Amino acid sequence: MGRPVSLECAFHPGVETALRCGRCERPICPRCVVHTPVGARCRSCAQLRRLPTYTLTPAYALRGLLAGVGVGLALGLGISGLLRLVPIPFFLIGWLVPLYFIGAGFAVGEAVSLSTNRKRGAWLQGMALLGFFIAFLVPTLLVPAFMRWGDLFSLAGFIVGIALAIARVR
Ligand SMILES: [Zn+2]
Ligand SMILES: [Zn+2]
Known part of the structure; x- marks a missing residue:
């Protein structure tokens, strides 16, 4: 209770983070987070969002x-x-x-x-x-x-x- 949950980035082993991708919920660190209009996303989910445009x-x-x-x-x-x-x-x-x-x-x-x-x-x-x-x-x-x-x-x-x-x- 009270202690923030520390997770390991799904893309960078050994890097601890409290952040999760808003879509697939995989833990992501500040180095690989992509800020989209709908919130923080991992790189592959940010890609999925952009792809249909092209x-x-x-x-x-x-x-x-x-x-x-x-x-x-x-x-x-x-x-x-x-x-x-x-x-x-x-x-x-x-x-x-x-x-x-x-x-x-x-x-x-x-x-x-x-x-x-x-x-x-x-x-x-x-x-x-x-x-x-x-x-x-x-x-x-x-x-x-x-x-x-x-x-x-x-x-x-x-x-x-x-x-x-x-x-x-x-
Ligand atoms: Zn994701
Ligand atoms: Zn990372």
Whole structure:
């Protein structure tokens, strides 16, 4: 009574500890404890928690692909329709195009991330990039002089858009 129970770390023989993994209850020492949002974990339990984020099942892959392509296509058609049907002054288009790239990058990345339950990985980055590329390609084909590579604002917006598209899934 009163004396703290001293345990031996399951991973480091001879190292005494009073700490246990909150999931498998194995004794763990301060050297191998992993602090997670749900408490102290041993290394293998912390791994188990992180793993599903990177594991992409075919169903999730398809959802990510559809979300990226679908949102990219919808945005591309939306901005094309807007620019072709509504007379927008030329000086405003100079602002609209870079802002569109930034918004499209964010929206595509968010859609891929949300549709896959916030999973991450190289495949999802590819899907987000594909979605952004479609969002870029559609108005480039449908609207005359949409993308002006010589314009620094458009170029900067394009680059920021790509960065935002992959930021959510990397
Ligand atoms: Zn554990
Ligand atoms: Zn240990």
